[in-house]
Amino acid sequence: MFHGEGTDSGFAELDDVSAAAYGLAVEYGLFEREKIADQLSLEPAEIARVEQVLTGVRLLQSMPGDPCQLTPVTPDVAAASLVGPAERQIRDLQQAVTDVRAKLMSLTPLYFEGRRLRNRLEAFDVISDPSRVQALLDHLGQNCKSELLTVQPGGARPADRLVQARESALSILGRGVRIRTIYQHTARNDLPTRSYVRDVTLQGAEIRTADEVIDRLIIYDREVAFLPERSACENVLPGAAIVREPTLVAFLCAVFEYLWDGASPYVVESQRSPASSDELKWSIIRLMTKGYKDEMVARRLGMSVRTCRRHIAEITEELEATSRFQAGYNAARQEMLSGEMPTHSLS
Structure with a gap:
């Protein structure tokens, strides 16, 4: 529906009778109501309707100085008069759309920079405070659902740490979580480590040893991985880098599996010196x-x-x-x- 200035009408109303009446008006040079009604056998109400339709679609316009006389105009002039306002609105809307798009697209670099920073913060997090790292390890250990993978380099672990590790491991195993750990061969001859391994393997943990391993690695449910923070001070207890990015976590899991396949089972009762x-x-x-x-x-x-x-x-x-x-x-x-x-x- 096209809306004229003050008149609601449209092309849907331009029927065959109105078109025939317009043709006669062009032929007469004026919209002769009586002649056209007689020619088309139209009742007064019908000719009044035809006049309203032709006026609505701008095919008839008043004569200058005589508003009662209607003269036909060419279809292109009628079309320009009828759809001109709509076309201007469309052009204005198109320009507005273009302006809005340009303004929004100008924010694209800012968006991607923000996403880059957010992804870095979400996918990687470096915590230098060892107490905060331990708190996060405890939290993830308590909420671990399916699997815990660890690589512990450096040979025998300190006895005091094994006490806490034993309690945590037994709690995790008690929930049906699978635990696999890789030590170095040198851990086999350490009595506290052997005691720890004996206790946790009886509850289902799997322990293996290798001559050399990568740095310390802890992976929870193949979703979150802990790597040791690189510190310039060797005497300072390092923090940890927490990795959550799925591709990198999957890669670290693959590294663990590679080490695991090449490691030897730690069977406490059969260890030699x-x-x-x-x-x-x-x-x-x-x-x-x-x-x-x-x-x-x-x-x-x-x-x-x-x-x-x-x-x-x-x-x-x-x-x-x-x-x-x-x-x-x-x-x-x-x-x-x-x-x-x-x-x-x-x-």
Whole structure:
């Protein structure tokens, strides 16, 4: 429906009778009511309706100086008169839409910058306060639903920490949550750690050890991962970086599975002393052949430098070597550097 100035009408009202009347008006040069009514056999009410329709769609207009006389106008002039206001409104609306779009699009860089900052805050969070980290670990441990994955480097854990870890692990296992933990081989000979492992494995926890592992890693329900914060001060207890971004958490889970597949089950009742463990000696020899100093070998394997040097002395003696290089050479001759873990003793 098109609305004229003061008249409500539209093209839907332009019927065949009105069109025929308009044709006669063009032929006569005026809207001759009586002649057109007679020509089309129209009643007075019908011709009045036709006049209203043609006036409404601007096909008839009053003669200057004589409002009672109506003269026909061309369809293009009628169309311009009828739809002109609507077209102006459309143009105004289009311009308004363009202006609004331009103003809103100008905020696009601000939006993406805000999203970048928000995603960083939501996906990553670095907490330097160890007490806050522990509080968050406790909260997630209490609400863990399906699985807890941990990697604990550095060999034996402090006995006081194992007390709290045992209580937390038993509580989590009691809710039916699966726990898998990877230690380093050097943790096998630590009595508090062996006691802890015995208690938690009896309740369903799975523990394995490897010669070397990545840094400390804790993953809850494959949704939230904890990594140690990098600190410039070695004497300061580090905080943690909390990762929630799904792709990165999935990657860390894949890293854990890779380490898990290469690790050895920690069966407390069958553990031998690391001093006679071929796996541990193999790890030491491998690092020695890479040129690592005693301190680095000890750090990589999670043992004290003193213990590491004792193992190195035992290894060189067993291999009848007088130097690191000769020890590596003799080990290679025994096919210990073939790329696979040795299955026989050094002795």
